[in-house]
Amino acid sequence: MKASWDIFCSVVDNYGDAGVTWRLARQLVAEHGLQVRLWIDDLSAFARLCPGADAAAVQQQHEGVSVCQWPVQWASTVIPDAVIEAFACRLPESYTEAMLQHSPRPLWLNLDYLSAEEWVSGCHGLPSPQSNGLKKFFFFPGFSDTTGGLLRERDLVNRRHAFEHDKAAQRAFLDGLGVEPQEDTRLISVFAYENPGLGSWLDVLANDERPTHMLVPEGRILGDLQRWLGSELAVGTTQVRGALTVQVLPFVSQEQYDLLLWSCDFNIVRGEDSFVRAQWAGRPMLWHIYQQEDDAHLPKLDAFLALYLDGLSPPAGQALSRLWHGWSAGGDLADSWKELMAHWPEIERHAERWCLQQAAQTDLATALVQFYGNSL
Structure with missing residues (x-):
């Protein structure tokens, strides 16, 4: 059975955040066979990046990725095996509560911005225990083998x-x-x-x-x-x-x-x-x-x-x-x-x-x- 992953993206700087998460989601599906949902709070930005996308659709499928509108009022949903919180966006409280109740609890990753600063290597992969009992891990892209590397398709x-x-x-x-x-x-x-x-x-x-x-x-x-x-x-x-x-x-x-x-x-x-x-x-x-x-x-x-x-x-x-x-x-x-x-x-x-x-x-x-x- 395919592992299921959720990626959350709050669009801050025009198309950059959406661009990174959309590229990552596609690669996780195409090269690693994962089941991926990409939650985006601004689908108009996504529609510019993905020809054929519908900026008004609650959920749509593109290149094997389920692209979902991140709703203002969160409804219950199936909890996946892994959750990526991209660029320090804040997950819905009801979603993290559901993560806490889920067994086994999903892996929670905070995918941070790319940086070449030296401190990144020391923080990459570190756990961050949350007040509700969940554990989040810092994941830093970077330019050395002591970081998470750069987005790059296999070919x-x-x-x-x-x-x-x-x-x-x-x-x-x-x-x-x-x-x-x-x-x-x-x-x-x-x-x-x-x-x-x-x-x-x-x-x-x-x-x-x-x-x-x-x-x-x-x-x-x-x-x-x-x-x-x-x-x-x-x-x-x-x-x-x-x-x-x-x-x-x-x-x-x-x-x-x-x-x-x-x-x-x-x-x-x-x-x-x-x-x-x-x-x-x-x-x-x-x-x-x-x-x-x-x-x-x-x-x-x-x-x-x-x-x-x-x-x-x-x-x-x-x-x-x-x-x-x-x-x-x-x-x-x-x-x-x-x-x-x-x-x-x-x-x-x-x-x-x-x-x-x-x-x-x-x-x-x-x-x-x-x-x-x-x-x-």
């Missing part, structure tokens, strides 16, 4: 390599988006938060000798692009200034977003899901980390860079670090971008090396299943 890297060697597939994908880059054009994808320093980078690209085609999925960065261009942007719009072409893309599925990352020379990403997928793309990247009060995000950024820059020459590592920090601070990006370009071949090789290094570790879904097995 992901092989699929990416096959796509990279299939020029016809690449052309067909870009054609489907209406993207027609010129010969020898640099392709850049930009999925980012607002950035007051964006114009300084766009100026450099517009005056570059090599043409750049910037692909921008609709999102929060559009306002800054519009101000620089001096004209309105909408899905399907293409604007050209000097050597820079800016094209706004529609919101795409997770599968299409992977192909977009694989098609580009440089990817700017935000949030957790796109951050991880950009690493699996094996391409140079920039992570626009979510800004927090009192610069609380900077230690998280530096912790990742300390790992990611390992293996790069000091000048190349400094160039990448300067660009990431400059972008995060909303500062002038002209000099740091030019500095990065001076080390481009090395940074390209390093991105693929980092991808393969991380792919050698146990993926997050497998680590969760192993943790469950060890708890029995």
Whole structure:
């Protein structure tokens, strides 16, 4: 009999939380044969990620996953073998009471946000006894074998390599988006938060000798692009200034977003899901980390860079670090971008090396299943 798992997701940051849990749920079904219910409190966010989904449905089936509306007033339901509380969302009180009465009690996991900070390894897998008698375990994604690893489908890297060697597939994908880059054009994808320093980078690209085609999925960065261009942007719009072409893309599925990352020379990403997928793309990247009060995000950024820059020459590592920090601070990006370009071949090789290094570790879904097995 299949083990049953519930995953709870409260959508906080647009589509990031829903994206991670939807990806995890599908992998648990497809690769581990589990019976999975995904409870989401904002199905409109899920519907953007899953073509064909109904934002008004109480329950629906997609790719083997039972996707359920997390109701405001909780009704009784069958208690599963394992429960994942994603990103510190709070389970319904009546649900935890039912967990307490259930025999055997389900494994309760608090799946936390991804972090490269050192303390994560020490907290991963630790129990957290609750006042009602239940025990919850902390489960941290991460970049070392002392954490839960990263979300990665079993064949992901092989699929990416096959796509990279299939020029016809690449052309067909870009054609489907209406993207027609010129010969020898640099392709850049930009999925980012607002950035007051964006114009300084766009100026450099517009005056570059090599043409750049910037692909921008609709999102929060559009306002800054519009101000620089001096004209309105909408899905399907293409604007050209000097050597820079800016094209706004529609919101795409997770599968299409992977192909977009694989098609580009440089990817700017935000949030957790796109951050991880950009690493699996094996391409140079920039992570626009979510800004927090009192610069609380900077230690998280530096912790990742300390790992990611390992293996790069000091000048190349400094160039990448300067660009990431400059972008995060909303500062002038002209000099740091030019500095990065001076080390481009090395940074390209390093991105693929980092991808393969991380792919050698146990993926997050497998680590969760192993943790469950060890708890029995």
